[in-house]
Amino acid sequence: MRTIDDRSPDLVVLGENLDVTPTLPDGAFTVVYLDPPFNTGRKQRRHAVTAVQRDVGSPSTITGFRGRTYERVRGDLMRFDDRFEDYWSFLEPRLLEAWRLLADDGTLYLHLDYREAHYAKVLLDALFGRDAFLNEIIWAYDFGAKSRSRWPTKHDTILVYVKDPERYWFDSEAVDREPYMAPGLVTPEKRARGKLPTDVWWHTIVSPTGSEKTGYPTQKPEGVLRRMVQASSREGDWVLDSFAGSGTLGAVAHALGRRFVLVDHNPVAVDVMRRRLPGAAVEQQGTGA
Numbered sequence: 001m002r003t004i005d006d007r008s009p010d011l012v013v014l015g016e017n018l019d020v021t022p023t024l025p026d027g028a029f030t031v032v033y034l035d036p037p038f039n040t041g042r043k044q045r046r047h048a049v050t051a052v053q054r055d056v057g058s059p060s061t062i063t064g065f066r067g068r069t070y071e072r073v074r075g076d077l078m079r080f081d082d083r084f085e086d087y088w089s090f091l092e093p094r095l096l097e098a099w100r101l102l103a104d105d106g107t108l109y110l111h112l113d114y115r116e117a118h119y120a121k122v123l124l125d126a127l128f129g130r131d132a133f134l135n136e137i138i139w140a141y142d143f144g145a146k147s148r149s150r151w152p153t154k155h156d157t158i159l160v161y162v163k164d165p166e167r168y169w170f171d172s173e174a175v176d177r178e179p180y181m182a183p184g185l186v187t188p189e190k191r192a193r194g195k196l197p198t199d200v201w202w203h204t205i206v207s208p209t210g211s212e213k214t215g216y217p218t219q220k221p222e223g224v225l226r227r228m229v230q231a232s233s234r235e236g237d238w239v240l241d242s243f244a245g246s247g248t249l250g251a252v253a254h255a256l257g258r259r260f261v262l263v264d265h266n267p268v269a270v271d272v273m274r275r276r277l278p279g280a281a282v283e284q285q286g287t288g289a
């Protein structure tokens with residue numbers, strides 16, 4: 001078991017997340033952010049099934065915290081849409097790990113797209129409890145090609161669940177403010193201060209020419225993750241991303257005085273993180289190197 005305390009280094013681990021996270025102690029993280037690959041096609045679904053069979057044996061071994069209620073909801077949803085089953089079977093054990101790793105005052109941010117978000121919401125309510133649900137954040141952007149045959153889809157959904165609805169940490173005053181949509185309707189003082197963000201976050205994607213760009217294809221903007229870390233953790237707290245990609249959560253955490261553990265099984269992602277986060281220790285799961 002790894003130690004996570006004031007003396008531990010920020011950490012990047014190359015490895016399969018379901019192998020790495022069991023080496024981390026219960027309740028160590030105040031924020032867990034997960035941005036898993038989307039359920040975009042058959043090839044990926046095949047991969048997901050393989051991973052689950054290797055990692056946890058049978059998906060039916062997982063019952064969740066809500067016992068029979070969760071099993072019933074899960075069964076109904078899977079019968080309704082079998083395309084979702086492989087994806088959820090992949091995600092479910094990783095979500096249970098995330099829950100175990102969250103501190104009592106911790107918060108899970110699960111970044112999804114419109115294809116999964118609604119099924120995931122129903123399943124997470126059943127798995128973690130509806131009272132643990134805090135928010136559905138819509139990250140809206142306006143970039144790229146636009147469909148002419150339906151409303152162009154230009155948002156992601158981030159589902160937010162807290163470990164304990166009585167104890168979770170949330171500091172709205174610590175969050176970057178944003179301009180009022182109708183600045184003429186508020187006082188100059190309010191205009192200068194900006195408004196608190198709501199659950200709809202307008203934010204550009206990572207600019208293809210900006211300094212933030214790492215070249216990693218699915219990189220998320222720091223401005224979006226910064227809000228999560230500002231609101232849901234304090235300086236010195238630990239945050240975890242086990243689908244870390246280019247390490248955006250680590251970059252934000254470091255800038256805000258938080259500590260981080262980042263995991264990705266792709267060596268290209270770990271190379272990007274090594275460059276982006278030069279102060280972090282880098283290990284390969286299973287070698288300790």
Ligand SMILES: C[S@@+](CC[C@H](N)C(=O)[O-])C[C@H]1O[C@@H](n2cnc3c(N)ncnc32)[C@H](O)[C@@H]1O
Nearest residue numbers: 016017035218219220243245246248264265266
């Ligand atoms: C959507 S990307 C994350 C992007 C990230 N939020 C950022 O800002 O760069 C998902 C990442 O999860 C990684 N991944 C997928 N399955 C994984 C697994 N089972 N274990 C570890 N990493 C995994 C992929 O390699 C990919 O880098």
